[in-house]
Amino acid sequence: MKLTRLVLIGVLIILSLISVPLFAGDEYPNKPVRIIVPFGPGSGSDVRTRQLVPLLSQRLKQPIIVDNRPAAAGSIGTQLAARSSPDGYSITYILTGTVCINPHLDQQTAFNPLKDLVPLIVTMRTALIMAVKADSPIRSVQDLIKQAKANPDRFNYGTSGPGSVQHLIGEQFKKKAGVQMLAIPYKGGDGTTLADLMGGQIDIAFASPLTTMPLVEGGKLRALAVTSAKRLANLPNVPTIAESGVPGYDETVWSGYAVPAGTPDAIVKKLHSAFQSAMLSPEFREDITQSGAELIASSQQYAAQLLKADYERYGKIVKDLGLKAD
DSSP: OHHHHHHHHHHHHHHHHHHHHHHHHHHOOSSOEEEEESSOTTSHHHHHHHHHHHHHHHHHTSOEEEEEOOOGGGHHHHHHHHTSOSSSSEEEEEEHIIIIIHHHHOTTTOOOHHHHEEEEEEEEEEEOEEEEETTOSOOSHHHHHHHHHHSTTSOEEEESSTTSHHHHHHHHHHHHHTOOOEEEEOSSOHHHHHHHHHHTSSSEEEEOHHHHHHHHHTTSEEEEEESSSSOOTTOTTSOBTGGGTOTTOOOEEEEEEEEETTOOHHHHHHHHHHHHHHHTSHHHHHHHHHTTOEEOOOOHHHHHHHHHHHHHHHHHHHHHHTOOOO
């Protein structure tokens, strides 16, 4: 009899222990959820997140608050999110630069995204467009390679600063094409770089389709190639850099969302399901396609694998170039 009672008590204790995370997941969310965007209002990250907000709110049945924290190329907001309470009420927008490059540039204040964040989902992957001024004598990637080899100190390209995605993508092009080009840093985003490209202050730019395509269609810029392994659906006549004489070149940027490490699995699964469902909705899918990006809406496993692979790959590039934060 005593043994039976002890067994029963043991079962009740075990059930009480495992019920906490289950109930926490079932009850979540019961208050507004915050999404930290580590860039300012009106940025691409902000626009994409605000497009998702009403779709997410419908699925989570709670208000979604966008918290813009622009500073230090996205590092400040991302670090804030990584150090937030792991209760599912703080989510952060992540992208290649903030979680795969920035942590390698500033070793003192950087966090480790592989340890401090749990990726929820990869939203999309985007190629950059390699562009020149509309009246530039450079008419193709092969033109550029030939002229750059003949005149090693002649050409430059604009970036969003040392260690930016544009900078590293440009450096990878130089390495694989065997050419020299000077990187010109800008403090602004694509807008500042493209303005100087149109003005003739720089020769080349690697910029997002969202900002570049309207200028190409308006006859102000010429698209030489795209940085991805395959052509963009809405720019079918623009070749890839790889097929333009630089075999194996494939550089894209990606974005997604993550929560702090330690967030209960039940909550992570619920959030992933809500994000994926919202991203696969017709209205969001159409907008992504029109912008020239590729919708991914990935599994959580894929997001974790991609973060690890690109964190390690870009870490090596940053080290090889000897880059550090300003």
